[in-house]
Amino acid sequence: MTRTPVNVTVTGAAGQIGYALLFRIASGQLLGPDTPVRLRLLEITPALKAAEGTAMELDDCAFPLLAGIDISDDPRVAFDGANVALLVGARPRTKGMERGDLLEANGGIFKPQGEAINAVAADDIRVLVVGNPANTNALIAQRHAPDVPAARFTAMTRLDQNRAYSQLAKKLDVTVNDVKRLAIWGNHSATQYPDLFHAEVNGKNAAETVNDQKWIEADFIPTVAKRGAAIIEARGASSAASAANAAIDHVHDWVNGTAEGDFVSAGVVSDGSYGVPAGLISSFPVTSTGGDYEIVQGLAIDDFSRARIDASVAELAEERDAVQGLGLI
Numbered sequence: 001m002t003r004t005p006v007n008v009t010v011t012g013a014a015g016q017i018g019y020a021l022l023f024r025i026a027s028g029q030l031l032g033p034d035t036p037v038r039l040r041l042l043e044i045t046p047a048l049k050a051a052e053g054t055a056m057e058l059d060d061c062a063f064p065l066l067a068g069i070d071i072s073d074d075p076r077v078a079f080d081g082a083n084v085a086l087l088v089g090a091r092p093r094t095k096g097m098e099r100g101d102l103l104e105a106n107g108g109i110f111k112p113q114g115e116a117i118n119a120v121a122a123d124d125i126r127v128l129v130v131g132n133p134a135n136t137n138a139l140i141a142q143r144h145a146p147d148v149p150a151a152r153f154t155a156m157t158r159l160d161q162n163r164a165y166s167q168l169a170k171k172l173d174v175t176v177n178d179v180k181r182l183a184i185w186g187n188h189s190a191t192q193y194p195d196l197f198h199a200e201v202n203g204k205n206a207a208e209t210v211n212d213q214k215w216i217e218a219d220f221i222p223t224v225a226k227r228g229a230a231i232i233e234a235r236g237a238s239s240a241a242s243a244a245n246a247a248i249d250h251v252h253d254w255v256n257g258t259a260e261g262d263f264v265s266a267g268v269v270s271d272g273s274y275g276v277p278a279g280l281i282s283s284f285p286v287t288s289t290g291g292d293y294e295i296v297q298g299l300a301i302d303d304f305s306r307a308r309i310d311a312s313v314a315e316l317a318e319e320r321d322a323v324q325g326l327g328l329i
């Protein structure tokens with residue numbers, strides 16, 4: 001193998017998403033079949049032993065692309081030289097909670113991690129925050145990494161997008177391969193807005209093809225937005241394999257580029273596009289070429305979409321104010 005390994009740091013490595021994620025990264029699904037990776041696992045001290053167990057299993061897979069595994073409970077060690085960081089480690093919600101209820105419990109994790117990334121990560125660091133509430137945790141980390149370009153901090157809404165693809169494909173009795181340009185706007189929360197009005201099914205407008213506004217409002221949007229809670233209700237634990245899968249999709253497309261003519265969803269720092277206040281980390285339709293996610297410009301937003309986007313963005317502003325009140329930003 002001639003290429004220098006890419007350092008991929010994963011926090012919460014001993015958790016359930018970590019277990020579904022690490023083997024896929026090590027097998028080459030995150031960065032591609034020609035890119036060796038070195039895994040840097042960050043855990044809290046009591047979970048180090050479990051992380052070591054996972055590392056033993058990774059060794060036992062003899063993945064040709066896996067150049068090594070380091071484990072630490074110190075963010076300054078785990079993020080040292082990191083090129084990609086997946087911030088998964090955080091408490092999941094349980095039945096009856098909204099993701100925003102986790103702000104106080106989880107927000108504190110992301111300040112020291114942002115500081116460590118600022119201090120020791122590689123110059124090309126790209127960060128995906130998965131731990132909830134993902135958008136606002138990403139904002140906390142980003143604000144504590146002033147030397148890293150803000151656009152390198154992103155939050156995961158790709159799982160919501162993938163959920164929306166499946167719901168739409170089922171409704172129209174097509175496959176997910178027939179769907180394009182179906183993006184999530186706003187927060188990774190129950191207020192998120194999965195947008196069928198710019199989506200396409202076999203080249204035709206998705207909302208027009210569905211031709212059922214009642215289904216869009218009363219079925220599609222709430223099903224996608226509340227899917228996380230439905231999984232917790234059914235499984236007794238929050239989504240794990242589907243979350244890991246979405247994290248793979250997010251980073252893969254960020255690094256390798258999105259398909260020509262298509263867009264995907266990611267929480268990125270707003271530049272004021274579409275009236276989303278600059279600085280908030282909100283989900284937008286984005287494309288990636290050359291390793292940067294960019295917000296798709298020029299989409300016409302009708303009154304229905306405007307109201308939905310505004311409601312979710314208002315919640316993001318409330319979360320930002322709450323973490324400001326907690327002294328986290």
Ligand code: NAD
Pocket residue numbers: 011012013014015016017018042043044047088089090091092093109129130131132133134156157159160188238239240243
């Ligand atoms: P889990 O409880 O199984 O694992 C979390 C792990 O994080 C644990 O091993 C814990 O020890 C570790 N951890 C806690 N604090 C840490 C710290 N400061 N540094 C490093 N590691 C730390 O939880 P999970 O099911 O893997 O979920 C992880 C997070 O991802 C939760 O917040 C969950 O809500 C969120 N999530 C987000 C999405 C999304 O779409 N954005 C989807 C699913 C889950």
Ligand code: LMR
Pocket residue numbers: 092093099132159227228229231238239
């Ligand atoms: C999800 O969307 O499945 C995760 O964010 C977990 C949750 O709390 O819903």
